[in-house]
Amino acid sequence: MRRLPARYTGLVMPFVLSVMMTFVVSGVATLRSLGPTSDFLATWPAAWGLSWVVAFPTLLLVLPLVRRIVGLMVEPAPR
Numbered sequence: 001m002r003r004l005p006a007r008y009t010g011l012v013m014p015f016v017l018s019v020m021m022t023f024v025v026s027g028v029a030t031l032r033s034l035g036p037t038s039d040f041l042a043t044w045p046a047a048w049g050l051s052w053v054v055a056f057p058t059l060l061l062v063l064p065l066v067r068r069i070v071g072l073m074v075e076p077a078p079r
Contacts, residue, residue: 014059022051 004012026048034040 010063011060014063015056018052018055018059022055023048026051 027044030044030047031040034043
């Protein structure tokens with residue numbers, strides 16, 4: 001299987017993170033709102049899609065800020 005060049009890490013990381021996080025969070029929120037009903041299975045994919053559309057660009061925008069904040073809070077790794 002071919003792999004993407006390392007220069008795409010800055011896009012692939014937030015993409016995968018946003019897919020996984022929105023899948024779980026939207027599932028929990030939808031389940032909490034509707035309960036374990038057939039409506040849950042019909043509603044969750046749309047809730048997840050909307051969550052992801054918001055989360056992915058948000059991650060792209062805030063990730064540099066988060067890295068700076070973490071850098072202020074955590075000692076650099078030894079070389």
